[in-house]
Amino acid sequence: MAPKKLYIKTYGCQMNVYDSERMAEAMGGEGYETTERPEDADMILLNTCHIREKAAEKVYSELGRYKGLKAARPDLKIGVAGCVAQAEGEEIMRRQPMVDLVVGPQSYHRLPEMEAKVRSGGKALDTDFPEEDKFDHLKGRPKAKRGPTAFLTVQEGCDKFCAFCVVPYTRGAEVSRPAERVLTEARDLVERGVREITLLGQNVNAYHGHDGGLAGLIHALAEVDGLERIRFTTSHPNDMDEALIEAHGTCDKLMPYLHLPVQAGSDKILKRMNRQHTAEQYLRLIERLRAARPDLHLSGDFIVGFPEETEADFQATLDLIEAVEYGSAFSFKYSERPGTPAAERPQVPEDEKDDRLQRLQALLTKQQRSLQDAMVGRDVHVLFEKPGRLPGQMVGKSEYLHAVHVETSGIVPGDLARIRIESSGPNSLKGVMNPL
């Protein structure tokens, strides 16, 4: 029998990318293979994200695009997964009756039985927070060869309740996967060609599936032969414990790049955001991290125009950015998330948010560019991932996560090489092999 086709559209963060991979694998066991074309699909699954403004509305309008397909082929099954599925639940089927299946992020292991139910003409809804670990119940990853980098989710959920964030509501309380299971999955990935693993979690440094916390897990992973690089994201400053700071200095496989969001530089706004730390505490933490690993590149997230943010508060954010010098950053205008505490506070006018975002991004871009330009003349280690756009070119990532282009022969994806950086472009570096 010809395999059935599954089209998954993934929105949002790397955790959703990982979840989509695992859902595809779970459905592989039910005779599905993935397709890039919704027109060919027997099942369409939207793996949604609730972080952006009007996320649910965007999902409804995306669903509207499949109406014609569903009308032409009534046996096509349509599902919604991810954080919008969790937040909206049954409402999705009420507003879009053509949706057959709604599955929250903690219930993906139940997808095969849900699929069977919708195939027999029913509807399936599961937005529970079950006790069991969904990853244990998902089928093992197939043994096929894969690229040199992979994500591996080790933690989900968050107990921090930042005033702007829906994660604690859509993903639930913090849960960590036991270290032994993470190690088994990591070894399996390495056998299949992976050389760099990024450990994922909504609040990954709160990981407690190993006696030594995330640092303990990283040291254990560093023992896995063939695994050359370890990264982790995303972290909360308050969970950056001493052992994890130290690991940046002592674990060679832990890459010198850390995404450590602060969101704002004004203590008043940090308090309103319920971040539970001050700007000064964040800056002292960065000092300790840089003492452990002097070449550490920092990345951050910033929200501008949070309710009640004044120009002076915004200036404090710019001052903090000046003090840290970020290698990269993500920045957004605050937008209300219904149901979160910040949505109830007096809002900053939209034009002021626009103006502040532009000024903040100009500073971040300047810093990013100057740190990137400073790599020229230096040697970096590049893990090559794929051919570049030009013939004979390969592209990979440095330890600092810069994209590096090299024109060379004899290099294949998965190779690690020392590269002398010769020039810096808007978003990437160019270099040559430097075997010495």
Ligand code: SF4
């Ligand atoms: S720590 Fe991150 S995931 Fe948790 S509530 Fe705050 S922003 Fe959301």
